[in-house]
Each structure stands twice: as structure tokens, then as C-alpha cells.
Amino acid sequence: MRTERIMAGHSRAAASLLLVYFLTGWTHCLQILSASPLKEKAVGDSVRLDCQFTVDTTDIGPLDIEWSRTPPDPTSSPIIIIDYSGDRAYETRVEDMKGRVHFSSPDPKNGDASINITRLRSSDSGMYHCKVKKSPGSKTKPVRLQVSMKPSPPTCYVDGSQEVGKDAVLKCLSEGTPPITYTWSKQGSAHLLPSTAVADVSAGTLKVLNASMDYSGDYKCTAKNRVGSSECVIRFSVSSSSDNGGKIAGTIIGVLLALLLIAFVVWFILRRKKKTTYEKEQPFEIREDVPPPKSRVSTARSYTVGSQRSSLGSMSPSNMEPYKSHYDRLATEELERPAAQSPQLTPSYKVAAPSLNRMGAVPVMIPAQRRDGSIV
Structure with a gap:
């Protein structure tokens, strides 16, 4: 019985040694x-x-x-x-x-x-x-x-007034794989932020309280995550209210000067255009051989010279030529005839104006005649 137990113990020990050797050999193989x-x-x-x-x-x-x-x-x-x-x-x-x-x-x-x-x-x-x-x-x-994604180049700007005694916020915004942390520093030898500045590393803001002239300078924002970083620089200029008034006045004067310049340019262009139009119209003059425009034909009241009666059909210069020659001839005969033999004008039969209106007569203007017989 004891011999069997001893043999069994030796068998377990041998198996354990074989297992350890096998594992040790395996461990020292490929690694x-x-x-x-x-x-x-x-x-x-x-x-x-x-x-x-x-x-x-x-x-x-x-x-x-x-x-x-x-x-x-x-x-x-x-x-x-x-x-x-x-x-x-x-x-x-x-x-x-x-x-x-x-x-x-x-x-x-x-x-x-x-x-x-x-x-x-x-x-x-x-x-x-x-x-x-x-x-x-x-x-x-x-x-x-x-x-x-590493942070993109940030966008930096100042939000708020940059006057002495006022509060301002410097903002920095970047895109990339979160989380992104933001750090601010002032450019210069010390790289120290103002004592009243409060930074938010997660929002990327730098709030400056009760700003003074000493706070002016260049501020750098650095956006960083696990794989990279990017940065931007912004100018923070603190000035007094009087300086701001001067800047505003300068801006207004600049705008007024620009408007005056624009008005002068417009006036000059219009004047130039008007002069060009006038010069183009000058060559077109009326020639002497161009006939005048035709006028409306009007009927003149019949009249008697001596024993003859004549009717004027048109008052235009072209149509008056025959009558003018006729009047000249009559005037010459009257001058050559003695005064005692001058014929008396025989009064013609007169018709009342209402009757003429009922008959459809149209009143016309009788041309004036000079002593020599020409029409005025």
C-alpha cells in the first residue's frame, strides 16, 4: 500500500516536471x-x-x-x-x-x-x-x-470696449478633435498676463477687468489637443476716451472727404458728357436752300383793290409770291395815274356777321399793305 502511494507520488512529480519543461520550452520559442x-x-x-x-x-x-x-x-x-x-x-x-x-x-x-x-x-x-x-x-x-484631427488655426478677436477702466474679453476659437485646451500669454520678455485677467482653458476666453494702458500689447492664444497644436496672435490696444474721440472725428472727416471726392467726380463726368453732347450738335446748321416747313393753309377775307377783287388762299411766303408781284404792279399804276383820276373805291355789299356765321364763314386775318403795295 505504501509502495503504491510512493509510486503515485513519483508519477505526479514526473508529470509536473514534464509540464513545466514543456511550458518553459514553449515560452522560450517564438516571442x-x-x-x-x-x-x-x-x-x-x-x-x-x-x-x-x-x-x-x-x-x-x-x-x-x-x-x-x-x-x-x-x-x-x-x-x-x-x-x-x-x-x-x-x-x-x-x-x-x-x-x-x-x-x-x-x-x-x-x-x-x-x-x-x-x-x-x-x-x-x-x-x-x-x-x-x-x-x-x-x-x-x-x-x-x-x-x-489636430486643432485648426484659431480665430482670435476682442469683444468689448478697449478703453481705460472698461472690461474686455479676448476670445479664441479652434476646431479639432476634443478635448481642446486654450492657453493665453502676452508677448514680450515676461510673457505674464495682467493681474486682473481671468482665463478659461476650455472656452478659450481671456477676460480683462478694469483695463489700463499697461495692458496694451500682443496676446497669443495656443489651442492644443493630444495630437497637435495651433496658435494665433491678437493686438489689444487700450486707449483713453479722448483718444477715441479723436479717432471718431478723424473717421468722420475721412468719410466726408471721400463723399466730396465722389461728388466732384460725378460733377466732372456730367459736365464732360454735356460738353460732348453740345459739340456733337453744333455741326448741324440749317442751310439756306432747305425749304421752310409747310404751314397750315388759311383762307383770307376777300378784298377789293380798285375795281378788282382778290382772295388770299395761303399766307405762306411761297404762296404769296404771285400776289406780291400783282400788288407791285397795281401800286406802280396808282403812282403813275393822276390824283384827280384816282378811282374811288366802290363800297361792296356787306353781310352782317351773324349771317356769315350761319353761312359757315371762317374769320381770317387780313394782311397789312404798305403804300407801295407790299404786304407787311
């Missing part, structure tokens, strides 16, 4: 050296995912290296992005990573299975796995990659 489990980079940068390994003489199988990325959906299978097998590297088959993933070493079998990813995108964030296999050994090392 992946420890590396940073987290990498944080900015969009557009490059990153190196480390994966150095060692092998043992007992690892006699072919070497296989495989890099995969776990998709956001945990139920999906890992996506192989690049691998090495049979002493040959195979480029990625992932569409959005083509041309951006490469092995860091030209010969990964020498113990460096690290990869480089260039021109990083936000979609590259995720969990990556480096798997090295050389029979009978096999190891896997995870590395998390976080791709963030």
Missing part, C-alpha cells in the same frame, strides 16, 4: 517584444506600428506574418490589411488603404514585422493585430491606433 499598446496621431500624419519578434531553433516551420484590423462591428471578422508568406510580402487588398500600408523592413523575416501607414485618415482608427507564426510557435500582439 513578440512588448511595444506601445496605443498610438495617437493626427490626420495626414504617418505612423509606425511596431511588431518585433524573436524565434528559437526549435521553430522550424515557414514564417508567416499577418496584420489585420478589427472592424467597428464586433460581430464582423478581422480584415487582413497586409501579410508576408513564403519570403514574399503581399500588398493590402483593402481599397481605402491601397498604397498607404507597407512593411517597415525590406526583409521582415529578420525579426521586424512592423508596418508604416502614411496619409492617415480618421477611418484608419481602430484595433490592429500583428500575428507571427513559425511552427510550432505562434504569437499575436494588439495595437490600438487613434487618428484625431
Whole structure:
């Protein structure tokens, strides 16, 4: 009975030693050296995912290296992005990573299975796995990659009055992957903020209370997150109210001068245009051989000269030519005839004006006649 117990104890001890030896031997086979489990980079940068390994003489199988990325959906299978097998590297088959993933070493079998990813995108964030296999050994090392947007160049401005004794707020705003922290500093040898200034690192504001002339200067705002930083500089000028009045007066005078200049330019253009129009109209003069426009035909009241009666049909100069010659002839005969033989005008039969109106007569103006018979 005792012998059986002793034999059983020896058997358990041998099994334990064999298990320890087996595990020790396995442990000293293929190994992946420890590396940073987290990498944080900015969009557009490059990153190196480390994966150095060692092998043992007992690892006699072919070497296989495989890099995969776990998709956001945990139920999906890992996506192989690049691998090495049979002493040959195979480029990625992932569409959005083509041309951006490469092995860091030209010969990964020498113990460096690290990869480089260039021109990083936000979609590259995720969990990556480096798997090295050389029979009978096999190891896997995870590395998390976080791709963030670094802060954009901030927009800085002063909100409030910049007069002595007043409060003002310097504001700084940037875009990027949160959290973003803001720090303010005054440019100069000391880089010290005013004693009454209160900064908010999360909102990016710097409130200056009871400003004085000594607070004037250039202030720098730096926006920073885990992957980068950006900055801007703003001028803070504190002045007295009298100085502000002078600035306002200068601004008003400048505006008035600008308006006067504009008015002068408009006046000059209009005057120039008017002069040009006048010069264009000057050459068009009336020629002597151009006939005058036709006038309305009017009927003159019939009249008697001597024993003859004549009716004027038109008062226009062109139509009066025949009558003028006739009147000249009659005037000449009257001058040649003796005064005693001058015929007396025989009164013609007169009709009352109402009767003429009923008959449809139209009153006309009788042209005046000179002594020589010409019409005035």
C-alpha cells in the first residue's frame, strides 16, 4: 500500500516536471517584444506600428506574418490589411488603404514585422493585430491606433470696449478633435498676463477687468489637443476716451472727404458728357436752300383793290409770291395815274356777321399793305 502511494507520488512529480519543461520550452520559442499598446496621431500624419519578434531553433516551420484590423462591428471578422508568406510580402487588398500600408523592413523575416501607414485618415482608427507564426510557435500582439484631427488655426478677436477702466474679453476659437485646451500669454520678455485677467482653458476666453494702458500689447492664444497644436496672435490696444474721440472725428472727416471726392467726380463726368453732347450738335446748321416747313393753309377775307377783287388762299411766303408781284404792279399804276383820276373805291355789299356765321364763314386775318403795295 505504501509502495503504491510512493509510486503515485513519483508519477505526479514526473508529470509536473514534464509540464513545466514543456511550458518553459514553449515560452522560450517564438516571442513578440512588448511595444506601445496605443498610438495617437493626427490626420495626414504617418505612423509606425511596431511588431518585433524573436524565434528559437526549435521553430522550424515557414514564417508567416499577418496584420489585420478589427472592424467597428464586433460581430464582423478581422480584415487582413497586409501579410508576408513564403519570403514574399503581399500588398493590402483593402481599397481605402491601397498604397498607404507597407512593411517597415525590406526583409521582415529578420525579426521586424512592423508596418508604416502614411496619409492617415480618421477611418484608419481602430484595433490592429500583428500575428507571427513559425511552427510550432505562434504569437499575436494588439495595437490600438487613434487618428484625431489636430486643432485648426484659431480665430482670435476682442469683444468689448478697449478703453481705460472698461472690461474686455479676448476670445479664441479652434476646431479639432476634443478635448481642446486654450492657453493665453502676452508677448514680450515676461510673457505674464495682467493681474486682473481671468482665463478659461476650455472656452478659450481671456477676460480683462478694469483695463489700463499697461495692458496694451500682443496676446497669443495656443489651442492644443493630444495630437497637435495651433496658435494665433491678437493686438489689444487700450486707449483713453479722448483718444477715441479723436479717432471718431478723424473717421468722420475721412468719410466726408471721400463723399466730396465722389461728388466732384460725378460733377466732372456730367459736365464732360454735356460738353460732348453740345459739340456733337453744333455741326448741324440749317442751310439756306432747305425749304421752310409747310404751314397750315388759311383762307383770307376777300378784298377789293380798285375795281378788282382778290382772295388770299395761303399766307405762306411761297404762296404769296404771285400776289406780291400783282400788288407791285397795281401800286406802280396808282403812282403813275393822276390824283384827280384816282378811282374811288366802290363800297361792296356787306353781310352782317351773324349771317356769315350761319353761312359757315371762317374769320381770317387780313394782311397789312404798305403804300407801295407790299404786304407787311
